[in-house]
Amino acid sequence: xxxxxxxxxxxxxxxxxxxxxxxxxxxxxxxxxxxxxxxxxxxxxxxxxxxxxxxxxxxxxxxxxxxxxxxxxxxxxxxxxxxxxxxxxxxxxxxxxxxxxxxxxxxxxxxxxxxxxxxxxxxxxxxxxxxxxxxxxxxxxxxxxxxxxxxxxxxxxxxxxxxxxxxxxxxxxxxxxxxxxxxxxxxxxxxxxxxxxxxxxxxxxxxxxxxxxxxxxxxxxxxxxxxxxxxxxxxxxxxxxxxxxxxxxxxxxxxxxxxxxxxxxxxxxxxxxxxxxxxxxxxxxxxxxxxxxxxxxxxxxxxxxxxxxxxxxxxxxxxxxxxxxxxxxxxxxxxxxxxxxxxxxxxxxxxxxxxxxxxxxx
Numbered sequence: 001x002x003x004x005x006x007x008x009x010x011x012x013x014x015x016x017x018x019x020x021x022x023x024x025x026x027x028x029x030x031x032x033x034x035x036x037x038x039x040x041x042x043x044x045x046x047x048x049x050x051x052x053x054x055x056x057x058x059x060x061x062x063x064x065x066x067x068x069x070x071x072x073x074x075x076x077x078x079x080x081x082x083x084x085x086x087x088x089x090x091x092x093x094x095x096x097x098x099x100x101x102x103x104x105x106x107x108x109x110x111x112x113x114x115x116x117x118x119x120x121x122x123x124x125x126x127x128x129x130x131x132x133x134x135x136x137x138x139x140x141x142x143x144x145x146x147x148x149x150x151x152x153x154x155x156x157x158x159x160x161x162x163x164x165x166x167x168x169x170x171x172x173x174x175x176x177x178x179x180x181x182x183x184x185x186x187x188x189x190x191x192x193x194x195x196x197x198x199x200x201x202x203x204x205x206x207x208x209x210x211x212x213x214x215x216x217x218x219x220x221x222x223x224x225x226x227x228x229x230x231x232x233x234x235x236x237x238x239x240x241x242x243x244x245x246x247x248x249x250x251x252x253x254x255x256x257x258x259x260x261x262x263x264x265x266x267x268x269x270x271x272x273x274x275x276x277x278x279x280x281x282x283x284x285x286x287x288x289x290x291x292x293x294x295x296x297x298x299x300x301x302x303x304x305x306x307x308x309x310x311x312x313x314x315x316x317x318x319x320x321x322x323x324x325x326x327x328x329x330x331x332x333x334x335x336x337x338x339x340x341x342x343x344x345x346x347x348x349x350x351x352x353x354x355x356x357x358x359x360x361x362x
Contacts (some may be wrong), residue, residue, distance in 0.1 A: 016050075018046070027177070034178055039175070042172055042333065044168070052075075056133060057130065057182075058132065061132065063176060065126050070171060071087055072084070080252060083141075084170055087122075087145065096114070097124070099353060105253075117153070117155055118153075122325070131144070144188055161266060167183055203238060220331070223289040245262070247332060265352075266323065266353060268326065268350055270350055276319055277343065278296075279313050280341050281296070288327070
């Protein structure tokens with residue numbers, strides 16, 4: 001490790017890396033000595049002995065044209081919880097050429113976090129050397145790709161906790177060559193202006209009680225039995241300003257348990273039919289007061305080969321509300337790419353959305 005300046009270079013043959021001899025070769029490529037990873041390697045590779053809360057990570061890399069996901073990791077708490085940024089060589093120049101995404105409990109959330117602040121239509125070279133740098137401090141990050149003077153991506157709010165974690169590489173598929181990895185723990189100076197606070201979207205469900213995970217049912221029932229909820233344990237997840245709840249914050253997918261109940265209360269001052277915009281990933285079954293109303297499937301490529309399964313307010317469910325409390329329960333199932341739910345009412349007339357901490361279920 002070279003510490004002659006505030007930037008420290010980590011040798012790629014260091015035993016601190018988790019890869020083995022069979023995973024990579026030492027080669028020369030385009031005039032630089034580097035390691036080339038085997039095309040079968042799909043690896044989260046944090047360093048064993050470096051932890052940063054704030055700082056900088058940087059890599060010099062070359063990528064092939066094949067479908068792959070290569071990049072940087074920071075604030076790695078364990079193999080299932082970390083921040084990540086990666087490039088998609090097969091989408092170079094397209095809106096999703098690069099992406100920031102958090103990972104909770106082993107579930108990457110790229111279907112939940114997309115668009116401005118998460119994607120960028122960046123052009124980077126194929127089979128030539130370029131650099132990626134991530135600088136991060138507190139809940140904010142800037143990412144540089146090729147151009148080290150102007151951020152390719154400004155992340156206003158990092159989603160994982162602000163705490164020290166390991167740093168490293170993300171190797172996802174064929175074609176990756178790495179010539180240099182470096183980091184700095186020096187104080188961060190951002191290039192962009194300070195971000196403005198994000199105001200909550202009006203009418204969103206402010207949070208949900210979320211159950212422990214269970215196996216998805218192949219035959220959903222028309223009625224929701226009280227025992228189906230009573231046998232579960234519950235945790236509270238508050239919504240982000242957009243209304244999004246990343247369900248992986250409370251559960252990972254283990255032993256086929258890929259489904260949770262998300263539960264909230266809508267109070268109505270009268271009997272009425274109320275439209276509710278709904279977003280979910282990947283599949284949802286909606287119940288109101290125990291009665292099934294809707295079933296949807298937004299799984300990756302479930303519609304056609306170009307369908308990403310990106311989450312948004314794309315569906316509307318009409319809720320037949322009764323006067324008083326109405327219990328809304330959604331079974332949300334995940335395959336990969338992001339486990340989430342969000343709901344919003346454009347018209348709040350006659351209804352009250354309970355904050356989840358105002359009501360508990362025992």
